Amino acid sequence: MPAEVTYANGFAELFGPLVMALRGVGFFEAHVFLPLMTTLALVLHVLLLRRIKENGVLDSPLMRRFPNLLKFGYFTLWFVVTNSTAVAFKTMIFEETDYDTLVWFFPLVSPLHFYITSVAASMLWLVWRNKTQLLDQLLSMYAQFGLLGGYYAGYHRIMNEPWVWTDVTSGVSGLFFFLWFALLNVDVATRYFKLPYQQSVPEMNGDRRRPRRVF
Helix, strand or coil: CCCCCCECCHHHHHCHHHHHHHHHCCCCCHHHHHHHHHHHHHHHHHHHHHHHCCCCHHHCHHHHHCHHHHHHHHHHHHHHHHHHHHHHHHCCEHHHCCCCCCCCCHHHHHHHHHHHHHHHHHHHHHHHHCCCCHHHHHHHHHHHHHHHHHHHHHHHHHHHCCCCCCCCCCCHHHHHHHHHHHHHHHHHHHHHCCCCCEECCCCECCECCCCEECC
């Protein structure tokens, strides 16, 4: 292991001690951080599933029609949050990237992964809150902007990468991107436009509560 490393930018240097400590224990090896961060994603997903039992998400028409598909979509967001964060720290130093030479966009790789993390986290926060306030609409717009970038990434792979069915980074993955982002987009759009849905809450202790909006 070389004594000196090349940091992506000044921001990365601020995290130098942490990054070097993680590198020293081999955390940045894919066979190490992928299972660890995926396990963390599973734990967080279980907490979210408990949360949506209480906040009305399960009562939405969308969830009633595609419950397992949406729950899987939420898990993929946790997977992105945890693993993209790990990659963001990993790519703070050049020696942990797959590039042979310094490329002009190297300083942007780590910030891009932090941005991807923030978009996925914003979508999960929308699900966790399940409200229709101004903050939620602003987060929906932020998530939508990130999804547009995802569509572009899928389009770029379809048009520019070779089609190899056994290679997850080939043009075939572009189709998966479109399907995945379309699923998430429906959920985001539903929250932003506040599609009408009134859930009648049953009487409790003799008191009748007013219907509450889930979306």
